[in-house]
Amino acid sequence: MHRHTIIVRRAVSILLLIAATSSCTDEVSSSDPAPVSWEEFKESSTIRHDGRELYVIEEDLRVGLDELRAHYDAHIAPQPLGVISQASIVNVVNGSDDIWRNGQQLWLTYCVSSEFGDRHQRVVNDMNTATQDWENVASVNFIHLPEHDGNCNVNNPNVLFSVAPWNEPMNLAFFPSSQWFERTVWLNLGLSRTSIGTFRHELGHVLGLRHEHLGVSGCPNDPPGDHATVTPYDRSSVMHYRCGGAGDNRVISPLDAEGASSLYGPRPARPGLHSEYVGCDEGAPDFMLTFYAVRGVWPERFQVEAKRGGSGWSVIHDGPEDQILYRGEDRRTDRIRVRACNWAGCSREMQRSVRADCGTLPQ
Numbered sequence: 521m522h523r524h525t526i527i528v529r530r531a532v533s534i535l536l537l538i539a540a541t542s543s544c545t546d547e548v549s550s551s552d553p554a555p556v557s558w559e560e561f562k563e564s565s566t567i568r569h570d571g572r573e574l575y576v577i578e579e580d581l582r583v584g585l586d587e588l589r590a591h592y593d594a595h596i597a598p599q600p601l602g603v604i605s606q607a608s609i610v611n612v613v614n615g616s617d618d619i620w621r622n623g624q625q626l627w628l629t630y631c632v633s634s635e636f637g638d639r640h641q642r643v644v645n646d647m648n649t650a651t652q653d654w655e656n657v658a659s660v661n662f663i664h665l666p667e668h669d670g671n672c673n674v675n676n677p678n679v680l681f682s683v684a685p686w687n688e689p690m691n692l693a694f695f696p697s698s699q700w701f702e703r704t705v706w707l708n709l710g711l712s713r714t715s716i717g718t719f720r721h722e723l724g725h726v727l728g729l730r731h732e733h734l735g736v737s738g739c740p741n742d743p744p745g746d747h748a749t750v751t752p753y754d755r756s757s758v759m760h761y762r763c764g765g766a767g768d769n770r771v772i773s774p775l776d777a778e779g780a781s782s783l784y785g786p787r788p789a790r791p792g793l794h795s796e797y798v799g800c801d802e803g804a805p806d807f808m809l810t811f812y813a814v815r816g817v818w819p820e821r822f823q824v825e826a827k828r829g830g831s832g833w834s835v836i837h838d839g840p841e842d843q844i845l846y847r848g849e850d851r852r853t854d855r856i857r858v859r860a861c862n863w864a865g866c867s868r869e870m871q872r873s874v875r876a877d878c879g880t881l882p883q
């Protein structure tokens with residue numbers, strides 16, 4: 521039993537292949553399995569919505585018909601004991617992570633359907649909060665395009681995914697490798713007072729994260745499988761259901777953050793800023809300003825601004841150099857602030873004051 525399953529680093533098709541319900545696991549491994557036909561399995565996994573059929577596994581993950589069939593063949597269909605090989609399943613997927621790539625992770629555009637009616641603004645706000653929470657822990661960027669809210673569905677090519685209401689007794693997400701027509705986050709507004717926690721969870725799927733509770737006793741189950749582990753089992757994960765003795769924690773836990781940043785890369789943390797008075801030239805003190813990364817994420821450039829005496833902020837440097845000379849004024853206090861930036865965005869700022877008296881020598 522894998523108790524250390526959080527984020528599965530395989531392609532989604534792989535992820536889907538190794539996913540199953542607890543009853544499936546029992547049936548497959550039992551010495552006297554009760555066979556479930558493909559038709560029965562398909563019917564039990566089908567939701568009919570707006571005249572279309574949607575296929576769902578693990579309660580809130582939408583898959584295509586091909587993936588559903590592959591899932592059935594791998595885990596549900598009657599077959600001789602000992603034939604199921606996780607290694608071969610992993611081989612099918614080539615061990616590649618199911619994540620957004622090639623810059624798409626910084627351009628995750630979405631609309632929020634105007635069909636939410638008078639609760640549209642609430643959903644927009646909740647999505648804002650939930651997306652920012654993920655953006656704060658990994659190099660991903662969600663972009664709401666409100667001009668498409670009135671035509672918010674999978675047929676609109678101007679958004680990557682839609683957020684839309686429905687009345688099915690569940691919420692539903694998709695994976696990065698899902699087909700374009702599967703890219704809707706379906707939300708049942710009646711299921712909870714606020715949608716922020718729900719969106720945090722569903723957006724975790726959108727980023728490629730699996731359920732944390734897979735393999736945990738007392739939870740919706742998964743066959744024993746070769747899940748590559750990103751971080752240790754975390755009962756407070758936002759991807760954990762209320763089961764197996766764990767709560768329904770709908771905030772991004774520190775280990776969730778670590779997992780997401782290991783998949784997508786972290787944003788640079790607030791940099792360090794060191795200033796050193798190095799002497800005066802023509803009555804004006806010079807300071808050597810040194811910027812350095814903390815938490816091991818090296819930024820591509822530093823944005824540096826200065827506030828000279830009582831003036832406003834002005835940019836004095838924006839580039840990859842991690843050390844610059846700054847000239848102040850004798851016995852005047854200036855403020856320096858710096859942010860570390862990489863392709864994912866910029867960090868929060870670090871501020872320091874610099875002041876020197878040209879009548880004293882540097883230490």
Ligand SMILES: [Zn+2]
Nearest residue numbers: 580721725731
């Ligand atoms: Zn889920």
